[in-house]
Amino acid sequence: MVKVKNIHKHFGHLHVLKDVSLDVARGEVVVIIGPSGSGKSTLLRCLNYLEPIQSGEIWVDGIRLDHHKTNIRQVRAEVGMVFQSFNLFPHLSVLRNVMLAPVIVRKRPEAEVRQEALAILAKVGLQDKTDAFPSQLSGGQQQRVAIARALCMQPKLMLFDEVTSALDPELVREVLDVMKQLARDGMTMIVVTHEMGFAREVADRVIFMDEGQIVEQGSAEDVFDRPQNQRTKEFLGKIL
């Protein structure tokens, strides 16, 4: 589903991703953990080319991401992304937020999209908020709208970029529950998070990143209970 080959990414003089390679299979749930500044969010943003890379190759669903515009937009339509700060469109109602891209990007008929959007909103528990505006919702509700918005594009892959980090503690669960359900439904997911409980419960594979490199990866049990690398041990020691 995703193939990342030896990518390098620089922000000016800062070398943020150093020779990162990664394969993600269809239906796999990969959780990426690591200290802030380790490049995990950047890696995620490279996967739909919100950030360009300087060298290496990224393949998503058999299409190579390069500077060719149609390729990038084609891939982005297939890859859903959910952001830490929700990034809902504040001038549109919840339903319009969810419907916009399928209608104008996928060019699907509005009536059909509306049905699907309502179904997805019901699935994330927001059937009674369809006419509300983002500012009228709690953080947890906004983030569930953001997930619904991504899902309505019928993506083959979902990227989650620290999606619970901006939420009040009591709102984290409702978002994680939606993500767990998604994982059970077989969605391919790459999740950057600090929620270790979520990683343990859902992840097929946990990746630990530090200083722009993948330091260690394996099953949740392997990485959390039997970390091999010194840096992984130090990081887990700090947060667990």
Add this chain to the structure above:
Amino acid sequence: MPQYVQDRLNIYDALLLLQGLGNTVLLCVAGLGLGLVIALFVGLARASRFRWLSWPAAFYIEVIRDSPLLMQLYLVFFALPLMGLQVPILVAGVATLMVNSSAFMAEIVRAGIQAIGKDQWDAARALGMGYLQSMRYIVMPQAARVIIPPGVGLLIGLIKDSSVVSVISYIELTRVGQILTEKTFLSFQVFGIVAALYFVLCYPLSRLAVSAERRLKVSG
């Protein structure tokens, strides 16, 4: 008082005032309307990350903003004919207002576009929207809220400044005022009426802006 001085305004004067009002409306609708269209493109270019677009736009904006409207009018009306390009009065007036308003408005458009955070672009791009789609459906509707108050302020200012076109003898509101005072010496009454007519033009625009702003208001 000598016989040839008319001591009150008559029906013909009233008609002349109406004609002046109509011509001012024509001048402003055409000049400012075209200016808005140009401003949209210049503003988009100015906000572009491509220097080959943003630099020429910045140059255009600065040159126009930093020279007087009256000189621009003189250049169009008196200097172009020297180069063999004869411009009718109305066209010269419209062209001048168009160019002048577009530069100021472009800068307001740029500020509006840049007020919309990178987050919104990220979300739009991540959903597969291109530049034009993101601009049309996500950025512009939100930027409008930022653009409208100073934009309408600019338009109101320019409607009043359109009075400079009277210097090339275009029979707009101010020119009519001058003609009537020369004829009647009733300066206070005539210019009072002229000022009131400008108010009638500008006030609805002002109200329109308030209601548009309210309608576009996004709580939070």
